[in-house]
Amino acid sequence: MSAAQTRKRSPRGPYVPGREAQRVILDAARAVFAERGYRGGVLRDVAERAGVSAGNIIHHFGSKEGLLVALLEERDIGSNLGPQPQAGDDFIQGLRDLVRRNSADPGMVRLFATLAAEATEADHPAHQFFRDRYAMVQAAVTTGVEAARHAETLPDGPPAEQIAAGLIAVMDGLQTQWLLNPTFDMVRAFDAHLRAIGAHLNDHA
Amino acid sequence: MSAAQTRKRSPRGPYVPGREAQRVILDAARAVFAERGYRGGVLRDVAERAGVSAGNIIHHFGSKEGLLVALLEERDIGSNLGPQPQAGDDFIQGLRDLVRRNSADPGMVRLFATLAAEATEADHPAHQFFRDRYAMVQAAVTTGVEAARHAETLPDGPPAEQIAAGLIAVMDGLQTQWLLNPTFDMVRAFDAHLRAIGAHLNDHA
Numbered sequence: 471m472s473a474a475q476t477r478k479r480s481p482r483g484p485y486v487p488g489r490e491a492q493r494v495i496l497d498a499a500r501a502v503f504a505e506r507g508y509r510g511g512v513l514r515d516v517a518e519r520a521g522v523s524a525g526n527i528i529h530h531f532g533s534k535e536g537l538l539v540a541l542l543e544e545r546d547i548g549s550n551l552g553p554q555p556q557a558g559d560d561f562i563q564g565l566r567d568l569v570r571r572n573s574a575d576p577g578m579v580r581l582f583a584t585l586a587a588e589a590t591e592a593d594h595p596a597h598q599f600f601r602d603r604y605a606m607v608q609a610a611v612t613t614g615v616e617a618a619r620h621a622e623t624l625p626d627g628p629p630a631e632q633i634a635a636g637l638i639a640v641m642d643g644l645q646t647q648w649l650l651n652p653t654f655d656m657v658r659a660f661d662a663h664l665r666a667i668g669a670h671l672n673d674h675a
Numbered sequence: 676m677s678a679a680q681t682r683k684r685s686p687r688g689p690y691v692p693g694r695e696a697q698r699v700i701l702d703a704a705r706a707v708f709a710e711r712g713y714r715g716g717v718l719r720d721v722a723e724r725a726g727v728s729a730g731n732i733i734h735h736f737g738s739k740e741g742l743l744v745a746l747l748e749e750r751d752i753g754s755n756l757g758p759q760p761q762a763g764d765d766f767i768q769g770l771r772d773l774v775r776r777n778s779a780d781p782g783m784v785r786l787f788a789t790l791a792a793e794a795t796e797a798d799h800p801a802h803q804f805f806r807d808r809y810a811m812v813q814a815a816v817t818t819g820v821e822a823a824r825h826a827e828t829l830p831d832g833p834p835a836e837q838i839a840a841g842l843i844a845v846m847d848g849l850q851t852q853w854l855l856n857p858t859f860d861m862v863r864a865f866d867a868h869l870r871a872i873g874a875h876l877n878d879h880a
Contacts, residue, residue, distance in 0.1 A: 504796075505796055506712075506714045506715065506793070507711075507712045507714060507715050507789075507792075507793055508715075509711045509712060509715030510711065510712050510713075510714030510715030510716075510793070511715075580792075580795055580796070583792045583795065584712075584792040584793050584795075586792075586851055586855075587712075587785075587788045587789040587791070587792040587793075587851065588711070588712055588715070588789050588792075589855070590785055590788065590789075590851065590854035590855050591709075591710055591785070597855075600855055601855050601856060604851075604852060604855055604856070605856075608852075627867075627870060627871050628867035628868075628870050628871055629867065632863065632864050632867035632868075633867065633868075633871055635849065635852060635859070635864045635867075636845050636849070636864060636865075636867060636868040636871065638848060638852070639844065639845045639846075639847070639848025639849045639851070639852060639864075639868075640841050640844045640845045640848060641844075641848070642844070642847065642848035642851055643843060643844025643845060643846070643847035643848035644840065644841070644844045646791055646792065646795065646844070646847055647809060647813075647840060647843070647844060649795035650791075650794070650795050650802075650805055650806050650809055651806060651809070651810075654840070658837065659837050659840045659841060659844075660841075662832075662833035662834065662837035662838065662840075662841060663837075663838075663841040663844075665832060665833050666832050666833055666838055666841065666871075666872040666873075667871040667872055668871075
């Protein structure tokens with residue numbers, strides 16, 4: 471069965487060819503921006519990789535910046551945190567699952583690491599996106615830490631929002647170490663970090 | 676007194692004007708690469724900012740890559756970890772001092788964060804530099820964790836090298852949060868992290 475046959479039919483059938491083109495362009499942009507950053511990534515390289523013209527990209531996304539926004543909105547890594555944690559146990563396990571999923575997707579992790587670093591500049595077009603994203607993730611993780619403390623799967627201690635900042639930081643930082651050295655086991659290192667802060671893990675790996 | 680008067684005399688006097696030019700070029704490169712990354716940073720922008728010609732930069736550094744190498748060698752952030760820790764107490768305090776110093780130097784922190792992220796690509800000219808740097812820092816911090824455990828300023832627990840990876844990760848990750856949001860207090864967040872892993876701090880801030 472071909473990809474075309476298995477593709478879900480859109481209610482807006484006539485737009486499918488355009489969407490297919492957008493998909494191919496977004497895949498190419500993801501690869502180019504992950505490698506060269508947004509500022510270092512050249513639209514012509516995206517076009518070449520996608521097998522379309524630069525004008526075709528402008529037609530679909532308006533500008534290089536529009537392409538970046540579409541890419542970020544398409545798959546917000548923050549959404550990986552999933553629904554608000556209901557139980558403290560689920561929260562810790564949810565973080566471990568997230569690290570495990572990320573460890574299977576170096577391209578996406580590199581894209582976000584590179585963009586987040588260059589977007590710390592206030593005039594970067596993704597600056598506000600990353601500020602909002604970190605604020606959202608920070609709030610979700612703080613809620614999760616509080617739930618985990620309530621469920622006694624995390625001990626009391628420093629303010630929950632500071633523990634949350636540390637958890638987000640350690641996930642980001644371990645990704646850098648893993649991207650630099652793919653033999654580095656970030657799943658195991660994250661588990662060690664969870665144990666070091668007194669988290670109760672569900673297994674004895 | 677002018678800068679020229681206070682400038683230390685080099686034993687290689689005749690080279691001072693060249694070194695001065697190199698200093699100006701390195702300062703400009705630091706700013707441009709921090710903003711745009713190495714791949715996004717254009718030699719012409721460095722030249723313009725430094726008030727020299729692109730040819731002058733090539734004269735001094737050979738190539739854009741040579742300029743990057745000079746920049747990285749000039750001030751290796753790893754050297755901030757200072758001499759090998761002698762006592763466990765000094766090690767924890769040394770990490771806190773490092774975070775405090777970094778919190779006064781957003782330009783340098785942004786430069787390293789941006790370069791480290793893009794250098795995770797295996798074909799980036801700084802890839803080996805960052806791999807070596809992280810291996811060196813990892814070894815130094817592991818030694819420090821062992822010393823701190825011996826001095827009972829850090830509790831026993833998961834393997835020292837995994838605790839070290841977590842400490843490096845949390846320092847890197849908190850920098851991203853701070854660069855995105857300068858009101859974020861990374862010194863306090865790092866102290867909270869140290870408390871959460873059971874470190875004994877010398878004060879009650």
